[in-house]
Amino acid sequence: MADEVILLDFWPSPFGLRARISLAEKGVEYEYKDEDLSNKSPLLLKSNPIHKKIPVLIHNGKSICESLVIVQYIDEVWKDKPLMPKDPYERAQARFWADFVDKKLNDSRIWRSKGEAQEAAKKEFIDCLKLLEEELGDKPFYGGKNLGYMDVVLVSFACWFYTYETEGNFSIENECPKIIAWVKRCMEKESVSKSLPDPHKVYEFAGVLKKKHGVE
Numbered sequence: 646m647a648d649e650v651i652l653l654d655f656w657p658s659p660f661g662l663r664a665r666i667s668l669a670e671k672g673v674e675y676e677y678k679d680e681d682l683s684n685k686s687p688l689l690l691k692s693n694p695i696h697k698k699i700p701v702l703i704h705n706g707k708s709i710c711e712s713l714v715i716v717q718y719i720d721e722v723w724k725d726k727p728l729m730p731k732d733p734y735e736r737a738q739a740r741f742w743a744d745f746v747d748k749k750l751n752d753s754r755i756w757r758s759k760g761e762a763q764e765a766a767k768k769e770f771i772d773c774l775k776l777l778e779e780e781l782g783d784k785p786f787y788g789g790k791n792l793g794y795m796d797v798v799l800v801s802f803a804c805w806f807y808t809y810e811t812e813g814n815f816s817i818e819n820e821c822p823k824i825i826a827w828v829k830r831c832m833e834k835e836s837v838s839k840s841l842p843d844p845h846k847v848y849e850f851a852g853v854l855k856k857k858h859g860v861e
């Protein structure tokens with residue numbers, strides 16, 4: 646019997662995008678369900694009762710939560726085009742940098758705030774990207790010759806870069822040209838270019854969110 650794969654997601658979510666890119670890389674067919682996060686579906690509440698967040702992957706009735714866990718699960722179940730490095734040390738490094746992205750890079754103050762808070766967020770963001778540039782080194786991808794786990798984890802934020810730049814009034818390419826060159830390389834992969842939403846649509850969405858939360 647064919648696998649039943651459902652993804653509970655929300656279109657501009659970088660976390661959901663990690664699952665979408667991984668499933669596309671592996672060529673897995675699935676049912677996509679876009680959630681209204683202000684009115685979460687009973688299925689989402691039942692499948693992720695702890696955090697009540699997207700993404701949730703439901704594979705043959707079993708739910709898997711948290712994007713980093715989901716990407717690793719997808720990689721273990723569908724073995725074609727491995728995302729995780731084979732070597733245990735390199736795997737540990739990939740997990741370390743993925744954790745770094747979630748703890749340090751993911752900061753909505755860069756587009757939601759103004760003044761000092763925004764400047765501080767911008768500086769931290771650029772500092773993080775510079776460290777990530779160093780980690781990439783001369784490799785085409787974090788995964789080496791091919792797209793790997795860390796590439797999937799980080800590139801999911803690329804559709805937000807336009808919002809960060811427009812709201813923060815800076816150019817990521819000027820600050821971190823190697824990161825932008827890497828994003829362009831990732832976008833040559835159909836799994837990435839077909840998954841990432843239009844950055845202008847994301848910007849419009851961010852504007853709506855700011856208005857809703859009373860940020861000018």
Ligand SMILES: N[C@@H](CCC(=O)N[C@@H](CS)C(=O)NCC(=O)O)C(=O)O
Pocket residue numbers: 655658659660682697698699700710711712713
């Ligand atoms: N650590 C989680 C973060 C997921 C997350 O923050 N999801 C957001 C959308 S981008 C969400 O579902 N928010 C709904 C809520 O907080 O109620 C992951 O990596 O999956």
